[in-house]
Amino acid sequence: MYVFSKSVFFACFIISGFCYEKFCEKSDRGDTGCDESPKNHFAQDENLKSLDVLVFTVATNETDGFQRYINSARTFGIEPVVLGKGEKWKGGQNIKLYAGGGWKINLLKEALKQYEADDNKIILFTDAYDVIFLGKLSEIINRFKATGAKVLFGAEPYCWPNVDLAKEYPEVEKGQRFLNSGLFIGYLPELYKILNKAELEDNDDDQLYYTLAYLDKEFRDSNKIKLDHTSEIFQNIFGAANDLEIVTINDKDAAAETYLLKNTKTNTQPLVVHGNGFSKLTLNYLSNYLPSGVWNSYEGCVACKHGEINLEKIPRATWPVVHMSLFIEVNTPFIEGFFSKIYQLEYPKERIHLFIHNTMKYHSVHVKNFTEKFGSEYLSLKEIKPEDGSPEWSARDLSLSQCLAKNCDLYFAVDSTAHLDNPFTLKLLIEQNRTVVAPMLVRPGKAWSNFWGALTNDGFYARSNDYMDIAYSNKRGLWNVPFINAAYLVNASLLKTYDSSQITYNLPNVDADMAFCYSLRKLDVFMYVSNRVDFGHLINYETYDITRAEPDMYQIFENEQAWQEAFIHPDYFDNLNPDKKNLQPCPDVYWFPIVSRKFTNALINMMESFGKWSSGNNEDERLEGGYEAVPTRDIHMNQVGWERHWLYFLQKYVRPLQEHVFLGYFHDPPKSLMNFVVRYRPDEQPSLRPHHDSSTYTINIALNEVGKDYEGGGCRFIRYNCSVVDTQIGWMLMHPGRLTHYHEGLLVTKGTRYIMIAFVDP
Known part of the structure; x- marks a missing residue:
């Protein structure tokens, strides 16, 4: 652990041999912000002084x-x-x-x-x-x-x-x-x-x-x-773990809880507990709650505050030097978002050595884009490329050696599957001041996380009694656990204490993460996972298919949070603000920002990569009956395998807007048989004759930019003699389909115009 000395006037913590002093000023709460000794959570032992x-x-x-x-x-x-x-x-x-x-x-x-x-x-x-x-x-x-x-x-x-x-x-x-x-x-x-x-x-x-x-x-x-x-008095755990349980005494009136250890076999409450033999992990679990006062449901993690430091009391130029090691070991959705969040970490880049190991050729361009744009801002940069052929365990071991060679104070490992949404993640982990600590990350809505609450006898995953409560943040705190991965911070003094044979990612018959954690457990080094705040989430890479054009677009089900972050317009949710007046360029025609430029570019690329645009004739074998009354040059969503995803998009993002403006009409989920991207060109199909849509309402999303990608174009509603021509990329027109909104597609005079069309609830 870091050594954190206590004083009334200043406090000092030592990282790798040098000391930072910080003046302890009283806050508005009356505390000093300095490290404190663990508080006595029980009544003072009056007999202590008289005991011989x-x-x-x-x-x-x-x-x-x-x-x-x-x-x-x-x-x-x-x-x-x-x-x-x-x-x-x-x-x-x-x-x-x-x-x-x-x-x-x-x-x-x-x-x-x-x-x-x-x-x-x-x-x-x-x-x-x-x-x-x-x-x-x-x-x-x-x-x-x-x-x-x-x-x-x-x-x-x-x-x-x-x-x-x-x-x-x-x-x-x-x-x-x-x-x-x-x-x-x-x-x-x-x-x-x-x-x-x-x-x-x-x-x-x-x-x-x-x-x-x-x-x-x-x-x-x-x-x-x-x-x-x-x-x-004495409880030795090994061989008796199944006899033990934590008993909670809840005083709701005092908003307080007391935790006791009970031996259910002997009906006793021991006062000293010993994790003898192979029961160390059980003791670690118990110590998350015992002795009473280290955690409770009213105050949360009281013990988390013991030993904390405050980097803001220290000049930024003297903050600990971090060796940040990034590992891309699988083809990973939303890798650009991963790099963006790494760059956005609130920590001085001149105090970070950057190490990148990438084994995936598909991601070489993403790494190159990041390093060429931002690499020079870091204290140093080392990159291991796919063509170098370095296996994961070797690269991870090398990163530890590089940390020591750079005389780093802290080692921060982050896998490409870890999205650090909280820009203060690194700073908060440092301030937690533990030897090894990970930010808790989960796949949103799932019980899949970057920690294990317990282990089987042969060292694999087992679920602790509190795993679900921690993973879903029903309990927040700092938890001593037997396994972490994806993202974690290590005090480099640990690496300087033990040699590379003792702390390694290379052990027979286990993967690199398991080998590393086994090394730490063998040395009785505690691994903590923190969910005191929300740090980020894990990406699910299991169905990621890089043979598709724009594979991220297909991840709306597996990685909805990252998908929304990448592809939904940043102003989308403001559309639902009841105090905001929605844009209405024509009667009962509404205009909403809905998707990002990344979405529009990706959808165009999906269609052009597929390339099989319809002829624009009335005969269309894709339709039941083989006939299209008002044909366009288009590609249907089901042709590129995106129909199911689009229907979910309609339900998740379009339906709330429809219910917001067309009051009284509810249809969940919305149905749509015709979902397609239209391409207008002067040399192909430059316009579309007047027509009604076979829909209750129609949506029309502009996928590229008027005046830049094309000239002309737009939509004219004939009954109202009202035209929408200054369309904005990523914005959606929504209007009634049958009867009232007879409309036509205006002439494109130059370039190529792309729009996304869906006839909803035909």
């Missing part, structure tokens, strides 16, 4: 888990004595899988020497990286005394590290049978006897040491050593 108790832990590094441990302790006014801080770990390698940890015993034994004569002192020892406190120290002491034990260890369902010793354990009627050494409490004299019962090396196993002491019946009885079988 010391709390010890061992931690060599200030990891995410250690910071969580300290925060949970301080929630209850507990300040543990940290042994081994800043030293090199001597307790053996990979003690998750192999025996070790004897150094913890030797450190504690040495620390207790100064208290050797104090018979009344109580010692509480916990592991640090995978432990959180859930209650007051006074309550822990009271429950301990109620057991009658002189020394009490936590219990678990597995006999570790020597299963052969299981038969020597006393049988228990209820709860867990075997000793766990990560949590224990005891009176100093008896505990000191245990610590000095035998000599052990630093890399010997601490749990085996305590187990042998406990299994010595005479020694156990004389020192009153017991196990917390029913988790009255």
